[in-house]
Amino acid sequence: MTQFWLWIGVIGMASGSIFFGVGAHNAKKESWRAIFILNFFITAIASALYLAMALGQGVNVIQDRTTYWVRYVTWFLSTPLLLLDLAYLGRTSVPLVGSLLGANAYMIATGFVATISPKPINYIWYLVSCGAYLAIIYLLVKPYRLEAERKLPGMAGAFRRLVTVHLVLWTGYPLVWILGNTGFNLISGGVETMLYTSLDLASKVGFGLLSLNTLHTLEQVREPQLVRR
Amino acid sequence: MTQFWLWIGVIGMASGSIFFGVGAHNAKKESWRAIFILNFFITAIASALYLAMALGQGVNVIQDRTTYWVRYVTWFLSTPLLLLDLAYLGRTSVPLVGSLLGANAYMIATGFVATISPKPINYIWYLVSCGAYLAIIYLLVKPYRLEAERKLPGMAGAFRRLVTVHLVLWTGYPLVWILGNTGFNLISGGVETMLYTSLDLASKVGFGLLSLNTLHTLEQVREPQLVRR
Amino acid sequence: MTQFWLWIGVIGMASGSIFFGVGAHNAKKESWRAIFILNFFITAIASALYLAMALGQGVNVIQDRTTYWVRYVTWFLSTPLLLLDLAYLGRTSVPLVGSLLGANAYMIATGFVATISPKPINYIWYLVSCGAYLAIIYLLVKPYRLEAERKLPGMAGAFRRLVTVHLVLWTGYPLVWILGNTGFNLISGGVETMLYTSLDLASKVGFGLLSLNTLHTLEQVREPQLVRR
Numbered sequence: 001m002t003q004f005w006l007w008i009g010v011i012g013m014a015s016g017s018i019f020f021g022v023g024a025h026n027a028k029k030e031s032w033r034a035i036f037i038l039n040f041f042i043t044a045i046a047s048a049l050y051l052a053m054a055l056g057q058g059v060n061v062i063q064d065r066t067t068y069w070v071r072y073v074t075w076f077l078s079t080p081l082l083l084l085d086l087a088y089l090g091r092t093s094v095p096l097v098g099s100l101l102g103a104n105a106y107m108i109a110t111g112f113v114a115t116i117s118p119k120p121i122n123y124i125w126y127l128v129s130c131g132a133y134l135a136i137i138y139l140l141v142k143p144y145r146l147e148a149e150r151k152l153p154g155m156a157g158a159f160r161r162l163v164t165v166h167l168v169l170w171t172g173y174p175l176v177w178i179l180g181n182t183g184f185n186l187i188s189g190g191v192e193t194m195l196y197t198s199l200d201l202a203s204k205v206g207f208g209l210l211s212l213n214t215l216h217t218l219e220q221v222r223e224p225q226l227v228r229r
Numbered sequence: 230m231t232q233f234w235l236w237i238g239v240i241g242m243a244s245g246s247i248f249f250g251v252g253a254h255n256a257k258k259e260s261w262r263a264i265f266i267l268n269f270f271i272t273a274i275a276s277a278l279y280l281a282m283a284l285g286q287g288v289n290v291i292q293d294r295t296t297y298w299v300r301y302v303t304w305f306l307s308t309p310l311l312l313l314d315l316a317y318l319g320r321t322s323v324p325l326v327g328s329l330l331g332a333n334a335y336m337i338a339t340g341f342v343a344t345i346s347p348k349p350i351n352y353i354w355y356l357v358s359c360g361a362y363l364a365i366i367y368l369l370v371k372p373y374r375l376e377a378e379r380k381l382p383g384m385a386g387a388f389r390r391l392v393t394v395h396l397v398l399w400t401g402y403p404l405v406w407i408l409g410n411t412g413f414n415l416i417s418g419g420v421e422t423m424l425y426t427s428l429d430l431a432s433k434v435g436f437g438l439l440s441l442n443t444l445h446t447l448e449q450v451r452e453p454q455l456v457r458r
Numbered sequence: 459m460t461q462f463w464l465w466i467g468v469i470g471m472a473s474g475s476i477f478f479g480v481g482a483h484n485a486k487k488e489s490w491r492a493i494f495i496l497n498f499f500i501t502a503i504a505s506a507l508y509l510a511m512a513l514g515q516g517v518n519v520i521q522d523r524t525t526y527w528v529r530y531v532t533w534f535l536s537t538p539l540l541l542l543d544l545a546y547l548g549r550t551s552v553p554l555v556g557s558l559l560g561a562n563a564y565m566i567a568t569g570f571v572a573t574i575s576p577k578p579i580n581y582i583w584y585l586v587s588c589g590a591y592l593a594i595i596y597l598l599v600k601p602y603r604l605e606a607e608r609k610l611p612g613m614a615g616a617f618r619r620l621v622t623v624h625l626v627l628w629t630g631y632p633l634v635w636i637l638g639n640t641g642f643n644l645i646s647g648g649v650e651t652m653l654y655t656s657l658d659l660a661s662k663v664g665f666g667l668l669s670l671n672t673l674h675t676l677e678q679v680r681e682p683q684l685v686r687r
Contacts, residue, residue: 024557030551030553033553034553037553037556037557037560041560041564044564045564048564048567048568048571048586051582051586052571055575055579055582057571057575057579077563093259095259095262095263095266098266099253099266102266102270105306106270106273106274106277109277110277113277113281113286117284117286121284121286124280124284128277128280322488324488324491324492324495327495328482328495331495331499334535335499335502335503335506338506339506342506342510342515346513346515350513350515353509353513357506357509
């Protein structure tokens with residue numbers, strides 16, 4: 001079952017990267033090209049991750065647990081690009097983008113340490129990593145949305161939806177972590193892989209499509225004088 | 230004794246990150262928020278470092294020496310932020326910031342290689358790393374200060390103090406390295422940990438406070454027409 | 459023979475970094491300083507690589523093959539700087555620079571995975587890495603040159619030469635890889651080292667000189683009103 005879901009991941013992510021890559025190639029406007037390029041690299045990195053795992057690489061027995069540690073290596077590279085999607089759409093200022101990327105790197109790095117630590121130390125790092133995630137939630141729900149709504153008046157609904165979908169999907173990861181062998185061991189390795197693959201496909205391919213849809217909404221509604229950056 | 234000083238590091242860095250984090254949250258002006266955010270991440274990264282070491286992680290016997298290699302991982306991430314503090318205050322140009330960050334990454338990376346290399350090869354890498362540090366000293370003492378004084382006339386004193394404190398603190402690290410088991414083995418592991426913890430607290434929490442103080446001085450003295458960037 | 463070529467690499471790269479470093483120090487114009495600084499760091503990183511290999515470090519037997527894995531660590535850091543040389547000369551836009559750096563990181567990372575993977579899985583990763591290289595070729599031959607020629611009219615010849623030399627040199631690496639013990643094992647370790655050292659010297663020291671020469675051409679021919687960026 002693990003193998004099945006890993007190959008689903010390969011096929012899904014590769015399809016996504018082809019779609020976004022072709023879109024980037026054909027995009028006329030710079031705004032569309034930017035979003036397509038970001039999502040192309042997000043799904044291309046994830047394709048390599050799933051290919052490696054499907055080939056039996058990037059996995060070791062760590063602390064008596066079968067651990068796909070390579071996930072964290074690629075998440076460290078792909079999650080900042082997802083946040084840049086949000087930042088590009090919301091015209092986020094540099095200090096806020098820096099804070100989001102910093103909190104995200106902190107979350108992934110300490111999540112990785114949690115994953116390779118023996119119990120019960122792993123739970124300490126899990127809480128630290130969740131703390132960084134709470135910081136991301138706060139930054140997106142409050143200052144990110146305020147800034148986006150100030151710069152793009154009348155688009156509050158689009159950004160509320162974007163942030164909500166993003167946070168619902170990202171919240172799935174710490175839940176799977178605590179249910180899997182890294183935490184309380186309530187689900188099997190196969191189910192864990194199924195859940196991570198589903199979350200990855202939704203939060204990378206699906207969220208990429210939502211980003212494009214949001215850009216479409218922004219450019220439809222926006223007054224001409226707001227088109228210039 | 231080692232454990233005691235590692236927990237001092239955890240408490241000191243966590244206190245610092247709470248202080249800078251609250252400051253970033255409450256800051257009204259973008260300049261203050263930028264400096265608070267940088268120092269929040271510097272001390273948050275160091276908090277994770279000390280927590281890991283206090284929990285017995287990030288340490289291995291390498292070349293018959295008990296080596297806290299995790300220090301170098303976190304220094305690689307936090308030292309560029311310290312240099313960005315200086316760059317932000319002095320309005321440093323991109324080529325100079327790039328040179329400082331490049332020399333710093335080179336210093337930390339070759340210092341890490343020195344730390345995990347067998348004697349006497351480690352001394353070769355130590356000298357290479359010190360060479361990169363000499364480049365940093367030169368860049369800060371000459372072009373950095375010239376640029377800052379040109380862009381912020383009348384503030385020469387503030388920048389002289391800032392650079393002097395920075396260099397005195399950073400010079401402590403290669404001294405501890407050569408005195409510790411990585412070098413001539415003249416001090417015990419406990420003393421080494423005490424010295425590194427003290428240097429870290431002074432150069433991260435202390436230097437962060439000095440950065441805020443310098444920003445205060447700059448904004449007090451500066452003419453109104455210079456406030457705009 | 460391996461040792462001989464590694465020390466040739468040390469001497470060549472160190473000479474290059476001294477040359478470019480002195481150039482950066484003495485440069486009057488910011489454009490010249492930028493190119494000198496980039497090539498200084500490129501050759502300084504390569505100097506550390508060759509010093510490590512000459513001292514017997516950064517090499518392990520992986521999958522029954524003697525593997526200088528440290529090459530990939532340093533290529534990951536130096537190749538983006540080479541692309542920044544091109545981007546700076548051609549005034550490349552941010553989305554294109556991002557795409558080039560992304561494809562390059564993908565190429566080096568998957569090339570590294572290929573190098574440490576068992577046969578025949580390594581060939582899968584080799585093809586993935588070559589795919590990323592094909593993307594770089596396309597980006598440089600088409601959009602990069604179009605943009606450079608649009609922004610710097612009349613300089614098509616200089617950019618054609620620059621891109622051609624760049625691609626001829628970079629194409630040597632996958633050829634050596636597939637001929638060496640990582641691939642079909644048709645050349646000895648000594649010959650492999652000789653070829654990699656020659657390619658590195660040509661594509662770093664040599665290409666740095668070509669960059670300077672191209673900058674000279676650009677500034678000679680360019681109309682005064684084009685000098686301002």
